[in-house]
Amino acid sequence: MRRILKTALLLLAVVLLAAIAWLVFQFTHPPELKPYAHLAMPAATASLDAPDGLRVTFLGVATLLLDDGETAILTDGFFTRPDRTTVLTGRVAPDPTLIAATLQRAGIRHLAAVIVSHSHYDHALDAPEVAKQTGAVLVGSGSTANIGRGWGLPEQKIRVVHGGEQLDFGRFHVQLIKSRHAPTGFTGGEIDQPLAPPARATDYKEGDSYSILVQHGQRSLMVQSSAGFVEGALQGRHADVVFLGVGTLGMQGESFRNAYWQQVVRAVGARRIFPIHWDDFTRPLTQDLVALPYPFDDFATSMDFIIKSGVRDGVDVRTAPAWAHIDPFAGL
């Protein structure tokens, strides 16, 4: 009996060790980016003089700077990117010094709005501090508003949306359409009172999730930060370009991926997409972006899927290199 127990324990230890070794291997060998290098959109060289001229700068996860030379708006604004140990076992908080340095590197001085797609920490953690440093109004759900209040943002700098209303910032006309988060097990919940960091990453409940539609002159784009959808919600909407959240898309079944493509990319008649929310957000922005490792995501499957679907439906698939000011509509 004792020998059987010993053998079982030994086997268990071997399995555990193998699992740890496998995890360490995955974390130190993230998915390759090289196969997609040819998809990279080059930085725009022309000036912003054209009446509809617009530059978009990808800054990791679902943080995108939209700038037309007169007005600039930012989605999410997540820069602190706490490391994995802090996220899993500690408490997270915005780092104002790091945020200031990142804003400076991105050339951001004044923002009209910081628009938060949902209230998870990898989207909303820094948004109130970014708003504070840039004079922006913080736009988002009631949960996002409570993240703002917890950071001491004054009420007149917080705009709570409920979905569907139009917000104007210079020549940017923005609508937040209620959407759904990717089915990850971390969805749902509200932040129903001011949230003062440091707090656990899991205290940043999702709140409402939005598709962010932006009309600018004759052009339109949409930021879909999370790989989820509400059936029919985008029916009748249009966006030339979609910044498409692919986080955990590779872990879903093929039928979910197809539905996501139909309900988001096809629904708005997009002619080009840029994958976003693919990077490992526990690494600092000062380093090159690296894809989320397995088993958190399956980046290669996500990319295979969007590239194949793009070829089939005539949707141009490009990548937005971090920090590069690109013209998302170039050549469309």
Ligand SMILES: [Zn+2]
């Ligand atoms: Zn999320």
